[in-house]
Amino acid sequence: xxxxxxxxxxxxxxxxxxxxxxxxxxxxxxxxxxxxxxxxxxxxxxxxxxxxxxxxxxxxxxxxxxxxxxxxxxxxxxxxxxxxxxxxxxxxxxxxxxxxxxxxxxxxxxxxxxxxxxxxxxxxxxxxxxxxxxxxxxxxxxxxxxxxxxxxxxxxxxxxxxxxxxxxxxxxxxxxxxxxxxxxxxxxxxxxxxxxxxxxxxxxxxxxxxxxxxxxxxxxxxxxxxxxxxxxxxxxxxxxxxxxxxxxxxxxxxxxxxxxxxxxxxxxxxxxxxxxxxxxxxxxxxxxxxxxxxxxxxxxxxxxxxxxxxxxxxxxxxxxxxxxxxxxxxxxxxxxxxxxxxxxxxxxxxxxxxxxxxxxxxxxxxxxxxxxxxxxxxxxxxxxxxxxxxxxxxxxxxxxxxxxxxxxxxxxxxxxxxxxxxxxxxxxxxxxxxxxxxxxxxxxxxxxxxxxxxxxxxxxxxxxxxxxxxxxxxxxxxxx
Numbered sequence: 471x472x473x474x475x476x477x478x479x480x481x482x483x484x485x486x487x488x489x490x491x492x493x494x495x496x497x498x499x500x501x502x503x504x505x506x507x508x509x510x511x512x513x514x515x516x517x518x519x520x521x522x523x524x525x526x527x528x529x530x531x532x533x534x535x536x537x538x539x540x541x542x543x544x545x546x547x548x549x550x551x552x553x554x555x556x557x558x559x560x561x562x563x564x565x566x567x568x569x570x571x572x573x574x575x576x577x578x579x580x581x582x583x584x585x586x587x588x589x590x591x592x593x594x595x596x597x598x599x600x601x602x603x604x605x606x607x608x609x610x611x612x613x614x615x616x617x618x619x620x621x622x623x624x625x626x627x628x629x630x631x632x633x634x635x636x637x638x639x640x641x642x643x644x645x646x647x648x649x650x651x652x653x654x655x656x657x658x659x660x661x662x663x664x665x666x667x668x669x670x671x672x673x674x675x676x677x678x679x680x681x682x683x684x685x686x687x688x689x690x691x692x693x694x695x696x697x698x699x700x701x702x703x704x705x706x707x708x709x710x711x712x713x714x715x716x717x718x719x720x721x722x723x724x725x726x727x728x729x730x731x732x733x734x735x736x737x738x739x740x741x742x743x744x745x746x747x748x749x750x751x752x753x754x755x756x757x758x759x760x761x762x763x764x765x766x767x768x769x770x771x772x773x774x775x776x777x778x779x780x781x782x783x784x785x786x787x788x789x790x791x792x793x794x795x796x797x798x799x800x801x802x803x804x805x806x807x808x809x810x811x812x813x814x815x816x817x818x819x820x821x822x823x824x825x826x827x828x829x830x831x832x833x834x835x836x837x838x839x840x841x842x843x844x845x846x847x848x849x850x851x852x853x854x855x856x857x858x859x860x861x862x863x864x865x866x867x868x869x870x871x872x873x874x875x876x877x878x879x880x881x882x883x884x885x886x887x888x889x890x891x892x893x894x895x896x897x898x899x900x901x902x903x904x905x906x907x908x909x910x911x912x913x914x915x916x917x918x919x920x921x922x923x924x925x926x927x928x929x930x931x932x933x934x935x936x937x938x939x940x941x942x943x944x945x946x947x948x949x950x
Contacts, residue, residue, distance in 0.1 A: 488621065488648045495624040496652075499540040502631045507541065510585055514552040515545035521569065522559025524711055524747065525682075526592055528662040529620055530557045533591070535652030536623045544654075548572075549579040553587045555613075558594035560677055562849040566594055570608075577610050587630065589613035591620060595640060596681035597853070605636070614638045617682050621648035643683040649692050659930030660707040660743075660898070661700050665693055665731065669713035671750060673777075674788045674855040675820065675848065678713055685714070687721050690731055694738065701740030706932065707898055710735070710746040716753035729757040736767050742932060743898065743915070744768045748775065751799055752790045763806040770807065771841075771917040774800070775815035779834035780827035783820050786859070793830060800838050811841040811916030818875055819848040819868030821859035828871045835878055841886050841916065842943070843879045847872050887918060888940040894950050895920075897935045899928040920945040 485491045507514055516537045520530040533555060534544065545551045554576060559565045569590075580586040588611050594600050596616045604611055612630050615622070618641040630637045647667065655661050668683040669676075697708055710731075712718060718728040728746075735744055744767045751774055762768050778784050781792040791799075803810055816831060835843070847868055850857045897912035903921050910924035912935065921944065922935050935947040 484625075488646075489650050492621060492624050492648070492651060495628045496536065496539050498628050499624050499631070502628065503541040506585060506631075510552075513543050514541070514585060515550070516542040516553040516555070517545050517548040517551035518555050518557060519548055519572075520557045521565055522557075522561065522593065524662055524709065525664070525713070526557050526559060527656070528664055528711055529592070529617075531653050531655055531662075532620060532651060533557065533623060534654035536627075538654050539652045540624065540627070549575065552583065552585045553589070555589035555591060558590060558592035560592075560594040560597060560600075560681060560851075562851065564849070566600065569594060570603075573604075573608050573611070577608065580610050587612045587627075589615075591615045591617075591623075593617055593677070593681040596642075601638060601640060605638075609636070612636060614640070616640045618642075618644040618646075621646075621651055645686055647686060647688055647692075649688075649696075655705075657900070657930075658704055660709070660900075661705050662709045662711050663693060663696055663700070664688065664712070665710045665715060665728075666712035666718050670717070671714060671790075672788060674786060674859075675817065675851060677851050677854055680853060682713060685717060685721055687718050689722070690719075690726050690734060693731065694734055697735060697738050697741060701738050704930065706741065706930065707743035707745065708735070708741055710744065712746075712748070714748065714750040714753060715746050716749050716755070716758065727755065727757060729755060729761045732758070732761050732765070732768065736765060742767060745771065745917075747773045749773060751776070751796050754799060754803075756802075759803055759806045762803075762810075769915045769917070770809050771811045771813070771915065772803065773813045773815075774803075776831075776834055776838075777815060777817050778820060778823070778827065779831035780823070781830075783823055783827050783830075786822060787817075787820060787856075793834060797834065797837060809916070811918070812838060813842045813844075813917070814838075814840050815844045815846065816875065816879075817846050817848050818872045819863040821848070821856055821863065822861040823848075823863055823871075828875075832875065832878060835875070835882065839882050839886050840879065841918070842883050845872065845876055845879060884940075884942045887943060890914070890916075890918075891937050891940045891945070894934050894936045896932055897922075897947075898932055899924065899930065901929060902926050914945075918944060920947045922947040922949055924949060 484494050518530045518533050520526050542553055548554045558569050595614055626637055666687040668685045669679045670685045672679050716728055719726040779793050895914050897920055899910050899912040901911050903909035903911050909921050910928055911921050920935055934950040936950050937945045937947045939946045
């Protein structure tokens with residue numbers, strides 16, 4: 471087992487600067503992988519499994535890009551793959567248990583495959599007790615690294631292949647952002663683009679600042695350069711990603727607001743749609759609302775997590791806004807962008823939540839009338855302030871409240887989503903429909919799906935569709 475120090479180069483001949491250093495290790499890895507291919511007498515395959523958020527999904531595209539670059543071929547069945555990597559999430563405790571369960575199965579598969587390499591990365595690996603458990607109970611794992619040094623993937627692979635030992639490379643934090651490494655996009659017509667990393671908010675229930683580190687924004691010129699390349703490659707829709715995009719630019723030498731960045735992104739020829747997430751209500755500026763209101767490219771969808779409707783609970787959550795401030799913000803957004811689709815996150819059963827607090831949340835749901843809401847039962851997360859708070863709510867009480875909330879959210883959503891029935895909307899076609907032959911599935915600007923007659927030639931194009939019938943959370947339509 472080897473624990474690597476990021477300050478020490480193991481290879482004197484390797485360049486010290488990035489990304490040149492990683493391209494050096496990719497070339498070195500290609501040679502080592504080719505030797506294994508010849509030895510095995512067949513191509514070697516890989517499978518990347520992603521747990522968690524869009525940030526993780528984007529990181530996984532980077533892992534795929536490097537694995538393909540060094541000679542692996544993608545394969546969907548992880549138990550048959552030669553290189554399996556789990557990009558983990560640790561927002562909720564049960565996410566960890568899922569990874570341990572899957573690892574047990576992989577251990578059996580590895581005994582049958584002498585060429586199998588198992589890697590673990592992502593947020594879960596930033597927890598010291600997790601790494602200790604893997605070292606003791608899952609000794610067949612080959613590679614462990616976290617969220618801060620994902621760009622070193624090729625270098626770590628070479629270390630593993632040359633040492634034949636478990637490689638562990640965990641950094642507590644970093645201010646480094648490495649650009650221009652290979653990426654294998656899941657979709658040819660749309661892509662996520664990281665604009666910042668980390669989080670400074672420290673909501674009392676959330677582990678993210680501890681595992682993703684402090685906020686650091688990418689240079690806007692690097693972001694625009696990446697988006698221009700994507701547009702040249704046929705991408706028409708981008709999703710700007712960050713834990714809190716509204717605080718973008720605060721760490722730059724020359725500060726730039728998120729609204730200003732959006733205006734620069736709008737200028738990129740070929741990009742027809744711009745999405746972003748996630749927005750923290752406390753940082754959503756009047757400037758951003760103005761930019762959204764007059765933009766023809768920014769999608770009419772805003773994910774605005776409320777988490778609770780009770781000002782008392784919001785204070786315990788360290789959200790730094792009140793119920794009244796949130797509702798005033800929603801009113802301001804709706805006034806400027808009347809056709810906006812609002813979605814949210816809500817936590818039920820936060821420590822100390824009373825029935826009165828819960829009814830405040832229900833009141834917000836009824837007044838805002840969200841298009842949809844991600845509703846969560848509070849999950850005690852070790853290492854967060856909320857985990858040691860008194861007055862943990864009994865499970866049966868939480869379950870009752872959760873069911874009531876879900877029923878209300880679904881009732882309102884079905885009504886709100888139906889308002890576009892009988893109109894013609896522009897749709898980005900994303901896939902052939904899995905269930906109905908001769909149908910394709912597209913996404914409206916407001917993020918709702920529509921199924922309509924078509925074939926795979928339409929995938930990646932923007933077409934006009936008449937919305938014949940709302941089916942609750944999606945539409946059946948006809949191409950115009």
